[in-house]
Amino acid sequence: MSTILEVDNIHVAYGRTKIIPGLSFKVEEGQVLGVIGPNGAGKTTLMNALIGLVIPTEGKIIFDGMDITKLPPDKRCHLGLGRTYQIPRPFEGMTVYENVLVGATHGAGRTEHKARPYCTEVLKRTGLYEKRDTLAGQLTLLDRKRLEIARALGTDPKILLLDEVAAGLTDAEVHDVMDLVAELKKTGLTIIWIEHVIKTMVESTDKLLCLATGCLLRYGDPKETMNCLEVQEVYLGVDEE
Amino acid sequence: MDALLQSLIQGVLLGGLYALIGIGMSLIFGIVKLTNLAHGDFLILASYISYSVVAATGMNPFVSLIVVIPVMFAIGYIVQNTMLNRVISKGAEPPLLVTFGISIVIQNLLLYYYTADARNLRSPIATKSIIITDGIRIPYIYLIGFLVGIIVIVALGFYFRHTYQGKAIKAAADDREVAQLMGVNIKSIYGIAMGISMTTAAIAGVLVGMIYNFYPTSGSAYLVIAFAVVVIGGMGSTYGTLAAGILFGLAQVMGAHFFGASAQLLTGYVVLLIMLIFRPQGLFQR
Ligand SMILES: Nc1ncnc2c1ncn2[C@@H]1O[C@H](COP(=O)(O)OP(=O)(O)O)[C@@H](O)[C@H]1O
Ligand SMILES: [Mg+2]
Numbered sequence: 001m002s003t004i005l006e007v008d009n010i011h012v013a014y015g016r017t018k019i020i021p022g023l024s025f026k027v028e029e030g031q032v033l034g035v036i037g038p039n040g041a042g043k044t045t046l047m048n049a050l051i052g053l054v055i056p057t058e059g060k061i062i063f064d065g066m067d068i069t070k071l072p073p074d075k076r077c078h079l080g081l082g083r084t085y086q087i088p089r090p091f092e093g094m095t096v097y098e099n100v101l102v103g104a105t106h107g108a109g110r111t112e113h114k115a116r117p118y119c120t121e122v123l124k125r126t127g128l129y130e131k132r133d134t135l136a137g138q139l140t141l142l143d144r145k146r147l148e149i150a151r152a153l154g155t156d157p158k159i160l161l162l163d164e165v166a167a168g169l170t171d172a173e174v175h176d177v178m179d180l181v182a183e184l185k186k187t188g189l190t191i192i193w194i195e196h197v198i199k200t201m202v203e204s205t206d207k208l209l210c211l212a213t214g215c216l217l218r219y220g221d222p223k224e225t226m227n228c229l230e231v232q233e234v235y236l237g238v239d240e241e
Numbered sequence: 242m243d244a245l246l247q248s249l250i251q252g253v254l255l256g257g258l259y260a261l262i263g264i265g266m267s268l269i270f271g272i273v274k275l276t277n278l279a280h281g282d283f284l285i286l287a288s289y290i291s292y293s294v295v296a297a298t299g300m301n302p303f304v305s306l307i308v309v310i311p312v313m314f315a316i317g318y319i320v321q322n323t324m325l326n327r328v329i330s331k332g333a334e335p336p337l338l339v340t341f342g343i344s345i346v347i348q349n350l351l352l353y354y355y356t357a358d359a360r361n362l363r364s365p366i367a368t369k370s371i372i373i374t375d376g377i378r379i380p381y382i383y384l385i386g387f388l389v390g391i392i393v394i395v396a397l398g399f400y401f402r403h404t405y406q407g408k409a410i411k412a413a414a415d416d417r418e419v420a421q422l423m424g425v426n427i428k429s430i431y432g433i434a435m436g437i438s439m440t441t442a443a444i445a446g447v448l449v450g451m452i453y454n455f456y457p458t459s460g461s462a463y464l465v466i467a468f469a470v471v472v473i474g475g476m477g478s479t480y481g482t483l484a485a486g487i488l489f490g491l492a493q494v495m496g497a498h499f500f501g502a503s504a505q506l507l508t509g510y511v512v513l514l515i516m517l518i519f520r521p522q523g524l525f526q527r
Contacts, residue, residue, distance in 0.1 A: 051422060077424035091415040103407045107424025112405045148291070153426055201280045 004029040010059030012049045018044045020214040031193045034205035042214040043194045052076045077107045082157030084148035086164040092137030100154040107155030126150040142173045168174045243376025252494030255378035257387030259488025261419030261445045263470030270476045272414040272434045279344035287446030317439030318432040326428045351457035362450035386448045394483045401489045437516040469513045475523025
């Protein structure tokens with residue numbers, strides 16, 4: 001197995017507020033890396049740095065053997081990084097299909113003609129095909145979460161970054177989303193998966209990384225990470241929904 | 242009765258031209274989230290470019306558009322990429338101030354090259370009318386302005402809905418950050434949007450140049466019209482701009498009809514002010 005992503009001692013700040021004071025880890029191709037940590041730990045910030053919305057002040061991000069630390073988000077998308085938002089941000093005035101089409105053409109470099117069957121496949125896989133002509137602004141939360149994933153898949157990613165896809169969903173809906181992620185894993189996609197529902201994370205990830213105030217508390221086997229004392233302390237008093 | 246009908250027709254036709262004057266500004270507001278204070282000056286710049294082309298070749302001002310449109314598109318693309326894109330991430334004010342600077346530079350460039358003398362693009366068609374009855378006449382040039390306004394706006398609507406570049410522009414207008422994550426090169430998209438905006442300014446500039454005299458400082462008056470149309474229509478709404486242009490044109494011409502010619506501008510701006518107070522989001526904002 002080869003390393004597809006290497007994060008090397010990155011420091012991330014919003015303006016003067018330092019959020020991540022030096023963080024390193026590696027992700028192997030085809031693996032699912034879970035990222036857990038309490039609210040405000042810097043999970044979304046880490047994702048923003050990986051995707052290029054914020055540029056680390058120090059350190060390097062190597063993707064597929066290439067230094068992408070300073071690349072803008074659209075270039076990273078072309079290389080194969082896709083993400084979802086914790087709070088879905090669909091293009092509300094466009095249909096579900098068009099939402100996926102934008103990334104499938106501009107992100108994956110397909111012509112519209114070639115993108116069409118691909119979009120259809122992605123929509124079927126994410127359970128949105130029946131709603132392809134619905135305006136994205138009219139979707140339920142579950143479908144918006146699905147659209148986040150569909151849109152990211154449309155760009156043909158090598159790594160998919162999921163930011164709390166299960167947050168805000170009912171138990172049954174969480175199950176749906178978990179199944180979808182499991183399906184995606186089978187296709188060999190590398191996934192970095194931020195989530196708060198810890199129980200499921202242990203079952204469905206290959207490696208688990210725990211963040212607290214921007215620092216790496218523990219990184220390794222999911223069960224070992226969960227059983228580690230520091231991690232348990234961080235989660236003490238936090239409900240395991 | 243004829244006089245009222247004549248005013249109604251004139252107001253609607255004028256409105257199509259107003260929509261054309263405002264549509265480019267509306268686009269840039271909707272897509273780049275930028276109030277382009279130089280929009281009127283760009284429009285007049287196009288009038289002058291057409292003037293030079295006509296003077297050099299003797300071609301009809303309409304035909305000069307085959308030169309003026311590409312030149313204005315290029316100017317828009319370059320201005321966006323070399324100036325505005327540089328400051329776009331620094332908040333709302335810096336790009337606004339840059340457009341203000343561009344406005345002043347254009348006015349002074351025009352003053353330098355063309356002097357302060359009045360110019361126009363008069364052609365024989367500007368004075369001809371279709372005579373319906375004794376009291377009702379439709380001036381050709383206004384009819385053309387109206388039709389061109391509609392064609393441009395419908396074409397833009399089609400472009401945004403049915404081309405993949407148009408969809409990227411729509412996506413970028415909706416959520417710039419997410420559009421980037423979908424692989425859309427936002428700076429290039431903004432450049433194209435400004436090019437399109439300047440294309441509409443080119444067409445509007447040639448039309449108004451055929452109807453009215455223009456001076457290096459005339460842009461300010463057109464900025465105000467564009468601004469009025471954009472505000473009434475709801476910032477960034479394409480078809481709203483068309484409806485707003487017609488409403489604004491009607492308000493002006495009806496004002497002139499009932500209160501005398503000197504009230505034309507006043508009634509237009511009173512309607513604008515009422516709009517700003519009661520529906521600041523515009524009549525047609527989704
Ligand atoms: N755009 C921002 N500007 C300044 N501070 C931010 C911004 N976004 C998040 N933060 C702060 O950064 C910290 C980490 O936030 P975040 O990465 O969203 O945490 P998590 O996703 O783990 O809940 C929080 O203290 C938050 O308040
Ligand atoms: Mg978060």
